[in-house]
Amino acid sequence: MEKFDKLTGIAAPMPLINVDTDMIIPKQFLKTIKRTGLGVHLFDEMRYDGDGGEIPDFVLNTPQYRDAEILVAGDNFGCGSSREHAPWALLDFGIRCVIAPSFADIFYNNCFKNGILPIALPQERVDILMRDAEKGANARMDIDLEAQTITTSDGETITFDIDPFRKHCLINGLDDIALTLEKAPAIDAFEARASAARPWV
Amino acid sequence: MSPKTLYDKIWDAHLVDEAEDGSSLLYIDRHLVHEVTSPQAFEGLRMTGRKVRNPQNTIAVPDHNVPTTPDRVDGIKNEESRIQVEALDRNAQDFGVNYYPVSDIRQGIVHIVGPEQGWTLPGMTVVCGDSHTATHGAFGALAHGIGTSEVEHVLATQTLIQQKSKNMKVEITGRLRPGVTAKDITMAVIGATGTAGGTGHVIEYCGEAIRELSMEGRMTVCNMAIEGGARAGLIAPDEKTYQYVQGRPHAPKGAQWEAALAWWKTLYSDPDAHWDKVVTIRGEDIAPLVTWGTSPEDVLPITASVPAPEDFTGGKVDAARRALEYMGLTAGQPLSEVEIDTVFIGSCTNGRIEDLRAAARVLEGKKVKDGLRAMIVPGSGLVRAQAEEEGLADIFTKAGFEWRLAGCSMCLAMNPDQLAPGERCAATSNRNFEGRQGRGGRTHLMSPAMAAAAAVTGRLTDVREMM
Numbered sequence: 216m217e218k219f220d221k222l223t224g225i226a227a228p229m230p231l232i233n234v235d236t237d238m239i240i241p242k243q244f245l246k247t248i249k250r251t252g253l254g255v256h257l258f259d260e261m262r263y264d265g266d267g268g269e270i271p272d273f274v275l276n277t278p279q280y281r282d283a284e285i286l287v288a289g290d291n292f293g294c295g296s297s298r299e300h301a302p303w304a305l306l307d308f309g310i311r312c313v314i315a316p317s318f319a320d321i322f323y324n325n326c327f328k329n330g331i332l333p334i335a336l337p338q339e340r341v342d343i344l345m346r347d348a349e350k351g352a353n354a355r356m357d358i359d360l361e362a363q364t365i366t367t368s369d370g371e372t373i374t375f376d377i378d379p380f381r382k383h384c385l386i387n388g389l390d391d392i393a394l395t396l397e398k399a400p401a402i403d404a405f406e407a408r409a410s411a412a413r414p415w416v
Numbered sequence: 417m418s419p420k421t422l423y424d425k426i427w428d429a430h431l432v433d434e435a436e437d438g439s440s441l442l443y444i445d446r447h448l449v450h451e452v453t454s455p456q457a458f459e460g461l462r463m464t465g466r467k468v469r470n471p472q473n474t475i476a477v478p479d480h481n482v483p484t485t486p487d488r489v490d491g492i493k494n495e496e497s498r499i500q501v502e503a504l505d506r507n508a509q510d511f512g513v514n515y516y517p518v519s520d521i522r523q524g525i526v527h528i529v530g531p532e533q534g535w536t537l538p539g540m541t542v543v544c545g546d547s548h549t550a551t552h553g554a555f556g557a558l559a560h561g562i563g564t565s566e567v568e569h570v571l572a573t574q575t576l577i578q579q580k581s582k583n584m585k586v587e588i589t590g591r592l593r594p595g596v597t598a599k600d601i602t603m604a605v606i607g608a609t610g611t612a613g614g615t616g617h618v619i620e621y622c623g624e625a626i627r628e629l630s631m632e633g634r635m636t637v638c639n640m641a642i643e644g645g646a647r648a649g650l651i652a653p654d655e656k657t658y659q660y661v662q663g664r665p666h667a668p669k670g671a672q673w674e675a676a677l678a679w680w681k682t683l684y685s686d687p688d689a690h691w692d693k694v695v696t697i698r699g700e701d702i703a704p705l706v707t708w709g710t711s712p713e714d715v716l717p718i719t720a721s722v723p724a725p726e727d728f729t730g731g732k733v734d735a736a737r738r739a740l741e742y743m744g745l746t747a748g749q750p751l752s753e754v755e756i757d758t759v760f761i762g763s764c765t766n767g768r769i770e771d772l773r774a775a776a777r778v779l780e781g782k783k784v785k786d787g788l789r790a791m792i793v794p795g796s797g798l799v800r801a802q803a804e805e806e807g808l809a810d811i812f813t814k815a816g817f818e819w820r821l822a823g824c825s826m827c828l829a830m831n832p833d834q835l836a837p838g839e840r841c842a843a844t845s846n847r848n849f850e851g852r853q854g855r856g857g858r859t860h861l862m863s864p865a866m867a868a869a870a871a872v873t874g875r876l877t878d879v880r881e882m883m
């Protein structure tokens with residue numbers, strides 16, 4: 216997994232609540248057996264018309280936001296299905312950080328497994344960042360995961376919370392599975408205890 | 417000992433390791449797998465030379481992509497779908513997991529097959545790369561959806577890294593009125609709490625109206641816990657649960673059954689347990705519901721009218737405006753005058769035998785409105801066989817419904833069953849998101865009886881008028 220420590224990039228405003236996983240990546244693109252190549256289909260139904268032409272006023276189609284690496288959105292971002300294709304598509308497009316007042320649990324989890332930083336902030340803070348994002352490509356935001364800060368193009372600094380274990384894994388690009396396999400003796404011991412206590416499982 | 421909730425008890429019984437920062441390693445008893453969210457996980461195992469730690473507790477079944485028409489025996493025509501299903505065939509074989517291929521009568525939607533085969537038991541931890549894994553919570557199992565990286569993690573380690581969620585109690589008191597079903601309960605809860613109301617929580621559903629539900633009904637309720645944002649939904653096991661489980665192929669037998677039963681009987685929330693959030697709804701207050709918008713929280717009684725964006729506050733004003741435009745509805749229009757083009761009865765929410773019986777009761781001796789497309793997709797091959805045996809299939813086909821083979825079908829339209837742009841559907845599934853049932857398609861969620869009533873009249877209909 217790619218590490219995430221610092222990011223300076225363009226933030227695209229998406230002031231919609233309940234951006235669901237079907238919007239992020241519609242099901243017709245879930246038929247892949249790979250993790251890559253989904254970026255062109257990110258937000259497919261909002262981004263393209265029925266004939267595959269770009270819808271000019273969709274934020275990621277406008278010249279100033281085509282290279283956005285940060286997304287600022289409304290409440291309950293990523294609700295809906297467990298499809299990891301949603302963070303895969305964001306990542307493949309180039310989005311490394313999503314900022315919103317709240318996230319759906321599974322999506323939030325999935326981001327960390329793919330080197331994307333989801334930041335949940337109170338609505339007033341998101342509003343400040345949304346206004347900053349609306350300034351376009353000259354307004355770049357700085358995100359510093361180690362310091363847990365976001366700095367707007369005006370130099371205003373906003374701090375955010377993050378679970379220490381997830382932060383550690385993201386900064387070091389750690390693979391969860393390898394970490395857990397180091398605990399194999401504890402898993403073996405658990406299985407031995409469980410098969411005595413609940414042999415029917 | 418401090419009082420515990422049911423969730424606390426299951427959590428404690430599966431804790432392998434707890435780190436200082438609060439992240440825990442939880443043991444997973446059952447891992448269900450389908451073709452859409454697993455190929456990259458198996459590929460990951462191959463690339464790292466890892467094995468499936470516990471293939472005997474891993475159960476795979478293709479469901480999302482499979483066609484539901486009889487010609488599927490000749491193979492899947494859509495190439496990408498076929499590749500995905502074939503990848504699961506191969507992965508199941510290579511890694512030695514339990515498998516129900518398309519040709520097996522036990523094949524069906526993963527959340528219907530698991531309980532049906534007795535894989536899902538009270539007090540277990542159950543995961544699947546699918547958000548509707550919450551369904552299995554109906555058995556008092558801690559069951560939730562995971563992403564593909566986590567699927568790979570569970571395959572390799574039989575554990576999951578988790579943060580403990582908060583406890584939320586949803587109590588449905590009293591009795592339901594005639595024409596009101598489990599689907600209406602679960603939609604009423606989402607309507608009351610919103611799609612983010614349960615975020616960060618595990619919900620336990622309780623109260624007389626929940627106790628009165630059959631296992632099928634309880635699965636419908638838990639199925640949509642995720643639509644309320646919750647990590648999982650739970651219902652404490654009771655006699656109905658044990659009866660449903662007993663005798664199923666993978667349920668414990670003999671002395672093991674007795675031992676299991678003794679443990680299962682300890683699985684309830686202690687009277688003084690702490691709840692972080694409590695929601696109470698009176699069963700008598702719930703009416704047959706339909707959705708009008710593009711979020712499952714957009715629910716209203718069938719007797720209501722389409723709301724106006726100005727009825728809402730905050731971000732919901734714009735969301736409602738966008739939803740009405742997408743749905744092609746006008747504020748003030750009575751919901752019961754909204755005409756539909758299609759009816760879809762099925763999905764892991766409402767594709768079980770009881771759902772088909774409810775639809776058949778409404779459809780007996782009636783006809784689907786002229787020009788309407790109507791299909792029933794049983795949740796598994798066994799549900800289908802039982803419905804045929806009970807004569808339900810006859811009622812459906814005589815009424816003019818298509819009687820399909822098992823799969824997810826038009827719930828998410830990954831197979832050929834899709835809505836055309838602008839086509840309006842009365843559906844018993846769980847999501848009414850934009851494009852969920854096909855690009856530009858318009859979905860109204862409701863119970864099977866309500867969907868059957870809509871099929872007869874050609875518009876959203878109060879099923880109580882037909883009872």
Ligand code: SF4
Nearest residue numbers: 548763764824827828
């Ligand atoms: S029936 Fe629908 S919700 Fe259920 S597993 Fe299939 S696609 Fe998902």
